[in-house]
Amino acid sequence: MTPYETPYGRRYRSTIGWFEVGEAGLLVPNLVNQAMEKVKVIQERLKTTQSHQNSCTDVWRKELEFEVDDCVYLKVSPINGVMRFGKKGKLSTRYNDPYRISKRVGNVTYELELPQELATVHPVFHISMSKKCMSDPSLIILTEDIGIKDSLSCEEIPVQILDCQVHKLRIKEVASLKVIWRNKFVEEYT
Structure with a gap:
């Protein structure tokens, strides 16, 4: 049994000929030409869809290539x-x-x-x-400069307080300080 016969309970009939095996030839001679034209239209539409999908995908895709020692x-x-x-x-x-x-x-x-x-x-x-x-070699900090202890911890020393803000909540007020720490970069202010 073919995959078509299983759900439908009958054999598949092609659009080219609506006859059983051994019956007369084609019913209409133009039917073959119409089927061929439809196949060409379908192929053209598949090609345009595929090229559209490729152009959308190529926007974010980038070629990768590495050198030795990278x-x-x-x-x-x-x-x-x-x-x-x-x-x-x-x-x-x-x-x-x-x-x-x-x-x-x-x-x-x-x-x-x-x-x-x-x-x-x-x-x-x-x-x-x-x-x-x-x-980026400029972002590498030597461990001697930081002063790492044997327990792999270091002491953070505040250098300067940049800003102070007081946030009012319903019941209490909370102070926030912006601090510059020693051995930290500008982006690492807390």
Whole structure:
């Protein structure tokens, strides 16, 4: 039984000929020409729809290409019940630490230098699994300048109070201060 026969209980009848096998030929000679014209119209409409979808998709799509010695973030794609790179759950990060590209394997595949704890993971990844790491050396602060203790904590010292505001609630008033901290950037005022 064909897929058409199952729900409808009868054989499929083509628009080209409404006769059973072994009966007379075509009922109307123009029927074939009309069917061919309809097929051409359908093909043209499919091509225009496909080109429209491609043009809409190409707006946000960008070509990725990396060089050797670039740093890239590696995408962690979670699968139910599988732990990848020691992370599991919906609160895990989307991209892993930046890794250096050691060589280009193919047009869209790169080999990464993975640390020793990820020795069981295959080092070759597709370009879609990576995101360029835009590192800015000016944002790196040395740990000696901050004064990190052995417990990996540091003492925050206020340098200046920029602004003071008092917010009135129903019952009480709350004061808010804008403070500049030592060893922090301008964007990190609190």
